[in-house]
Amino acid sequence: MRISVFGLGYVGAVSAACFARDGFDVLGVDVAASKVDGINDGVAPIVEEGIQELVSEVVSAGALRATTDAAEAVAETDISMLCVGTPSRPNGSIDLSYVERVSEQIGEQIARKIEPHVVVLRSTVIPGTLDDIVVPTLERASGKRGGDGVHACMNPEFLREGTSIRDFYDPPFTLFGATDDFAAERLTECYAHVDAPIYRVSVKAAEMVKYACNAFHAVKVSFANDIGNVAKAMGIDGQEVMRVFCEDTKLNISPSYLKPGFAFGGSCLPKDVRALTYEARRHDIETPILRAALETNAGQVDRAARMILETGARRVGLLGLSFKEGTDDLRESPMVALAETLIGKGIELQIYDRNVREAGLIGANRAYIEAHIPHIWSLMTESVEDAVHGTAVIVLANKDDEFARVEELRSDDQIVVDLARAIPGHTSSDWYRGICW
Ligand SMILES: NC(=O)c1ccc[n+]([C@@H]2O[C@H](COP(=O)([O-])OP(=O)(O)OC[C@H]3O[C@@H](n4cnc5c(N)ncnc54)[C@H](O)[C@@H]3O)[C@@H](O)[C@H]2O)c1
Known part of the structure; x- marks a missing residue:
């Protein structure tokens, strides 16, 4: 299978190089000619452990090359992965203009193709983006219908900068939602070399899981900092507290308490969170995450x-x-x-x-x-x-x-x-x- 990767930033460059190493014929696409030229010269467009060696290896093996020509990329591949940026606007909403633009470019080329082409969205996007923006844009630009010429998946990426190549091969899971079974089967083939469970969920759930993960990571950091700040104010080593805290894999680092539903209560949780936030205030320490738990x-x-x-x-x-x-x-x-x-x-x-x-x-x-x-x-x-x-x-x-x-x-x-x-x-x-x- 031939794969085109649109957007050669952190996600796209790593994905393109790793899929190329896995035996796929990969064509990277970016509007930045410098990134494209760099890749064709075997130079990685990002700084990341192992990426330079990998790009140089797969480019010299002929498994990876790059272009600025979207039309060529769609014509010469069977599946396109969208890894373009989805930056914040000043009001906090995400800017989907790159996603929309690439969808339009790909759709225009799908119009000219006889063979089915699969479009995979890997960028982090607000739920509803694939169904409400990507698929309609592909349909409009190609003149074809979803499931009949237009096949799409939402396949969020879970790599972390710094360890992204390792994360690519060892993700927590491969997650996707697809508009049809053909798209799902093609995408599954792409991950044959990745040893991780594959979860197929609804398209919107796939979009939402990515946000749930990042929101949880953010809450974890801030929770640990709330606890660490109060601990220090009371003369306790916050890292020692959280180290032992993490040893509890039954209730703390576990699926416990992570099912959406009704409020918590009982004789301990509300009382103890109140007591801790009170004690924090006495030490002039703010604990917004703990306070928010009571508000939520x-x-x-x-x-x-x-x-x-x-x-x-x-x-x-x-x-x-x-x-x-x-x-x-x-x-x-x-x-x-x-x-x-x-x-x-x-x-x-x-x-x-x-x-x-x-x-x-x-x-x-x-x-x-x-x-x-x-x-x-x-x-x-x-x-x-x-x-x-x-x-x-x-x-x-x-x-x-x-x-x-x-x-x-x-x-x-x-x-x-x-x-x-x-x-x-x-x-x-x-x-x-x-x-x-
Ligand atoms: N960086 C991460 O660690 C990470 C991890 C998981 C998910 N994500 C998500 O993946 C997406 C990409 O993130 P990133 O950090 O790789 O972004 P990035 O900004 O590093 O790269 C995006 C690339 O897309 C290119 N691009 C823009 N418009 C284009 C077009 N029309 N055609 C081709 N290329 C185009 C840009 O030139 C740029 O090289 C975002 O939605 C991000 O939230 C990022």
Whole structure:
């Protein structure tokens, strides 16, 4: 397979050289003649460990050359990879003009081709870019239709500058979304030499995963710095703290707590984050990431309340009241906060939680709920059936096994608001509303 790589910057130069080493016939394209001439002379256009040796090797082997002529590149290859820049505009939005321009150039040449041509977007782009900009531009410029002449994939890149050649061959995964199976198969062939799992997801999910990854990396750095700054102010070595922190691969460096859904609560997380931010302030240290965790959490309760209120329901069944399944702990349960908000808006509630029983509740737990919802016991029901009976909306707050049967119990006019994906296999529709799906 012959590959053209548009944009010979950090991503494009590394991809072009690595695909060439993997046995593909690669043609690099850039508007910068100096980069093109450099490559044809065996000179890498970027500074990066190992790239100079690799470019020189694949260029002399005849596996890689470069051109400024987009038409030639499309005519002579089977697949085009777009690695052009997507810089920030002053207002923070991304500038997609390079992506659009290259799509137009490629589309004009696809018009002249008989064989199918696959276009792969590797630049980091806001979800919707492939479907709403790249494919329509290719269609307009080529006069052909998506899936019939126009075949496209979103295949984000995960390399890091400094270790990019190593990262190319050892990525966390190869991720893509494709407009059709032909595009998916061609792209998969390109990664035959890369030993990593291949995940095919929807095009928009592929675009979004890249942002989720970079946002998470940014949050990790700033979280570590928030902790390090408070630690130092208290006379503690911040790096020692985070070194041990990272040894916990069960809860800390793990998939735990990384499922979008409802707010956190309980007797520890809110209290302890509050205490730490208070202590930080006492030392004149700002901890914006920690503060934001509390703000986002409160926002998630508001979001759930809005989802319920927007239905116009007057009677609502709440399934789950404690802060998570399998416990009767109501202290700082976000469901209690949600229930309070709904009661304040005049909503009639029917609440069921098999772990929360008036007779069984003692101490701080009982005091907490009675201080927040004094008439709580008159709202509690004995079964899921009783809680959903006669309501317009059923809210699922946790994954208690009992809640899965709500799908069968509900009548056609009842809306389910799912905060925990207690009923798997659905995304939001007319009767089913997931909080983050
Ligand atoms: N740099 C990284 O570590 C990295 C990692 C992963 C993803 N990304 C993403 O990959 C994309 C590219 O990043 P980069 O750092 O390689 O960018 P870059 O700015 O280094 O390179 C972009 C290249 O595209 C060329 N170009 C612009 N318009 C063109 C056109 N019409 N035809 C051909 N070439 C054209 C430019 O001349 C330039 O050489 C961005 O979306 C970026 O967010 C970057």
